[in-house]
Amino acid sequence: MAIAAVRDVVASDKRFKDEYIFMGHSMGGILARAVIEQMDDHKVHTFVSLAGALSGISYGPQDADRIPLQFLAQGSAATAIPPAVFNFSNYSTNEYRGKMQYDWARKLTDPELQATYSFANVVRFPVRNAWSDTNEFMPVFNNMNKYGVSAPWQMGQFGHYSDVETREEIETKFEDLSIVEMHDTVEYKEDTFGLRTLDERTCEFNLVYNTYVYKVIS
Structure with missing residues (x-):
């Protein structure tokens, strides 16, 4: 379409x-x-x-994710995922520090959810094998599907949160999650979809708003 x-x-x-x-x-x-x-x-x-959302949406512990999480709490995702399916507003402030992410990751493994709601296709949770086995869009699109106001903002530069071993660790090790910058990702190192090749051809991945966009729209 x-x-x-x-x-x-x-x-x-x-x-x-x-x-x-x-x-x-x-x-x-x-x-x-x-x-x-x-x-x-x-x-x-x-x-x-x-x-x-180039490497997948994920809500982690960095300060920059707090505002997107506030929008979630206020119901901003209700049009993408009906509250009857998953209610992002049904959590306390402390529960947004791991419990919501764990519950959401468990929900994302539902094939029916993935097939019904496109928002679920662009979400990334930090258990690589479980994520790549259940998401039929983002891992496939980035050639990672068989590797045994959104957040984080670094996803726009092909960064993502560090991985954990199990879905339970999304909650128990939430505060230890850190950003993996583009050059350190598996996708870049193994050039799974040409990202490193583009970088070597001097493609620009850094912020461009002040340099290129603002002077056009101001």
């Missing part, structure tokens, strides 16, 4: 006849990337992802 929509837009506007910039924000970042990779007749010359 997304590819068909892009083709319709491109065909109806002569400005896109030769080549164009494709920009995506937040969930749109991973959607735009998926379209580019699957659409064999696109004419995108530059892809810009702003806070895109």
Whole structure:
């Protein structure tokens, strides 16, 4: 559907006849990337992802995740995941420090949930094998599926939280979770989908808002 929509837009506007910039924000970042990779007749010359969910959404212990968690508590995810399926608002402040993440990880292993709600497809929980065995989008998209306002913000630069051994450790070792920067990820080191190759070609992964975006929209 997304590819068909892009083709319709491109065909109806002569400005896109030769080549164009494709920009995506937040969930749109991973959607735009998926379209580019699957659409064999696109004419995108530059892809810009702003806070895109490129390596998966995960709510961890770093201070920057507190605001996204506050939005969850206020019901911001209700349109993506009905409260009857999983109620993010049903937790105390302390329970957002591991218990909610553990419960959510357990829920994410439900194949019916993965097949029904697209938001579940872009979530990453830090038990690599369990995550890659049950999520049929993000691990597959990043070629990691057979490796035996979102958070963290580093996901927009292909970073993610460190892994633990079991789902129970998401709760018991929550405060020990740390960010794995892009260059230290398995995806980068093993170049599972060309990330290291792009970096070696001087693709820009750092924040671009002040340099490129603000002066255009201000």
